[in-house]
Amino acid sequence: MARFVLTGPDFHSYNEMMAGALRRLGHHVDVLNMPEPDEGIPTKLRLLYYDRIASDAVEYEFLSPASEAPVEEMRYQFMSDRIHEYNRELLKRVRSQRPEVVLVVKGHLVHPETVKAMSEAGAAVVMWCYDSAVRFRKVLAAGEHYDQFYTFEPSDIEPLRERGIDAKFLPDAYDEQTYQPLDESETKRDMCFVGRLWPKRKRVFNDVLERHPEKSFTIWGRQWNSYNPFLLYEYKIQNRTLQSTVVNRDIPPQRVNEIYNESRICLNVHQQQSRKGFNNRTLEILGASGFQLVERKPAIEREFEVGEEIACYTDTDDLAEKIDYYLEHDEERRRFAERGRAAVLERHTFEDRMQTILDDLGNI
Template identity: 25%
Template sequence: MIRRTVDKTSGSCGESASLRILFEGALWSGSDSYAYVRALRRAGHSVTAIEAANFLPTGWRSKWLRGLRRILEPWLIAEYERALIDMARHLSPQLFIGFKANYVTPAAMHVIKDTGAVAINVYPDVSFMAQGPRLPKTLPLYDWVFTTKTFGLKDLESTLGVRNASFFPPAYDPEVHAPCELDAADRAHYQADVSFIGSWSPKKEMVMAALAQAMPDARIRIWGNTWDRASSESLRSAIEGRVVTGLEYAKCVRASRINLGLLSEQVQGASSGDLITHRTFAMPACGGFMLHERTAEITQYFEEGIDCALFSDNEDLVAKARYYLDHESERAFVAEAGRARALRSGYSVDARIQEVLSRFEIIAARKRRSSGVSESDNPFNRGTG
């Protein structure tokens, strides 16, 4: 079996041996994690995936059920740990990828490493210290950590002593984040003047409330988790109380005249809040018009007024929203240019996995040299597995 290697700019393909990969991460359609699984399979690799949510029910909403989960959690995690260890021993993977992987235990990591696998973590969140007690113990055990936050490198070293790490930005999923046709039902369901797709935070509520108060006649809609925590009266009619994922995410972006890129604030264990995020790349890839919070980093990926619009504060947000709602042709031009920029600049998950695989080959070669294995004995070169 061969894998196809996609050049991020030209789209040309090369060939090399398939890898046997064990992948830990969320597997729901539209998740960043599952995008990596599909991209690895598109590249011709054999991917066996496990998801902690299959063992720990994350969707329970009632207080009684959440309390029951807290009581059962040690046994649920132990069951998950056994399943992960069994998979590693039976599969004997060449590469283990943990995408966030905050339920992976140190014991499981040691078994995975003992199989000879190279272990790489892709970490997409702001803080390494806000995801429970296991992650700070397991991250130092990986051969390499990729963080999608530039400040994550400093945080990894200062909090966990991890230096085997590098940055790459988030990515869009070409199977999900693409322009889609909308029928009348889609437009009725998702149409908006301004929309935000993402989870609640105090900062995001403050920004959205300021916009809603300044533009009471605009149709503003908010989709995402935990917005029931919002207390602003001006947002009552805007909060949908639902999550949109997969193709529905793309439809929502296409049906909104303006899509907001709001960033998470600084949390415990992080030296900064978000500077770019997943939606920075997903919204333009969907062909939507993006009005994004201004940071120094976003200007490295998109050009203001050409392929995105940026705002500096609440007053600027309101002014830009009013301007672009009144200038439809300019808005359409920026949206089209944003998608073109995302495609030609290699912002897709397929480009990201090439960085992961390149790092794997460097680490695997180093391990072979240290163990005295020659390149001619390298099973990766022979294409076995």
């Protein structure tokens, strides 16, 4: 049994999902969540500015190494004291607990000197970035101090290695304890999407709504808020058709699983940062035994048998045709769902990813 300290953003319960996988493999895990901005009025006013800048820049910021860092760091610069305290607490836990492994997830708030000090304390320090690693200055600056460095995005590998970081591709994963078929599930809608509506997704979904006005389509996720007039104008005035499909709140993973079970087609459009890789949603839909139409990516072709285990689309015309086709072919959707679930259970769980990391570290 190895001792782990696991730290990362408290995002969709991924920290606890990874910790659960490690515990099922027989290891001891201590979890430290990264800090998030508080919900006070000063923070909200600053986030208004951040959200406006980010909404304009996001399609471009994902495209070159470290280019998003100024926008990303803008969000956190007013909580620098909390970030420093987080780094102190992380190092304190490592020095007191003496873990064999520190698993850092995303790592955008971990100072390079903290990574170096944890390594000097005797731990094997591992990075797994489920966002594009080249976006974050701290991740790039600390890269050389990690004993293992993984990224979900294959196109990260070359620019990372040019910076002296020996990076490896490690796809995202899913938690089979959370995403699974539900026996009593009733179909409630034609299509669904759960997640943030970045500009690319808005374009795709507006096209879907224009071409399929008679189909039921619901989107879950917090897209606007009361303190951001730009987003209120966009959704309440400028784009009412899209707004009418949105349930404007974030939901827990268990509810996401229910939605995937209740929908005939689960749509999956990647962010700009996914040039070649695929997101967690790809695996979670399959784990729930849902049928998805997902944007085709090279990593999907590498990890799945396209046309047998997973259905992909190439552009909005292809997506529109496949929506019409698969809504009329229930049995084909069912077969995709069965084969896709078998594929992710076999090789794409968090336990699979944790075992890969342990194997690379020499099965400590």
